[in-house]
Amino acid sequence: MNNQRFYMKWLAKELKRTEGVPEEWHVASKSDFARNYGNTLLHLYNDSPFQLLKAIYPEKEWLPWLFEKAPENIWGDVANHKRFMDWLIGKLGYKTPEEYYQITRRTVAKYGGQRLFDHYKDVCDLVQAIYPDFHFLPWRFESVPSGFWQNIDSRR
Numbered sequence: 001m002n003n004q005r006f007y008m009k010w011l012a013k014e015l016k017r018t019e020g021v022p023e024e025w026h027v028a029s030k031s032d033f034a035r036n037y038g039n040t041l042l043h044l045y046n047d048s049p050f051q052l053l054k055a056i057y058p059e060k061e062w063l064p065w066l067f068e069k070a071p072e073n074i075w076g077d078v079a080n081h082k083r084f085m086d087w088l089i090g091k092l093g094y095k096t097p098e099e100y101y102q103i104t105r106r107t108v109a110k111y112g113g114q115r116l117f118d119h120y121k122d123v124c125d126l127v128q129a130i131y132p133d134f135h136f137l138p139w140r141f142e143s144v145p146s147g148f149w150q151n152i153d154s155r156r
Contacts, residue, residue, distance in 0.1 A: 004041065004055075004056050005056055007038065007041060008020070008053075008056055008057075011032075011033075011036055011038065014036050015032060015036070020056075020057045020060055021060075022053075022060050022061060022062055022063065025049070025053055025062075026063065026066035026067055027068070028049040028053065028067070028068075029049065029068050030042060030047055030049065032049070033049070033052075046071075048067075048069075048071055049067060049068075050062060050064045050067045050070065050071055051071060063087060063112075064080070065084055065111070065112030065113055066111075066112055070112065070115075075115045075116060075118065075119060081116060081119065081126075081129075081130060082130050084112075084113050084116065085113075085126070085127070085130045085131075088103070088107075088108070088111055088113065089103075091111065092107070097131060097134040097136070100127050100131070100134075100136070101136070101140040101141055103123055103127060103141075104123060104141075104142045105117065105122070105123055105142075105143075108123065108126070122141070122143065123141050123142065123143075124136060124138045124141045124144075127141075
């Protein structure tokens, strides 16, 4: 691991980035490593800059959805759904669940969470699943969930 850290320190200088600072490394791509003699090292981590950085700097918080290509398995873990939403709400500066109605599908996608919609049919479904202690009113979101008003129970 020492040589890997040493390489990353060298690479940081080459790319004019600060070593181990997540905000500067989320833009790291495979080609950054390929152009700088790091292909073999990256290959040890499934060609994933995220996995490499997470292994070399485990003390840092790496947000996989901010990388150019997030690891495919991150959305298979529901804990990452919550982690993403908590991060997004903080990023947007929301303080209360009442503000969550402002979240749109575009916003989730813009910040790297588009694949969440492989697991949830819409923003209302996503937010309600992640924050079940608050009863959200579906019609207050940008778009009412598909079929909501057709459901006889929703009309009562």
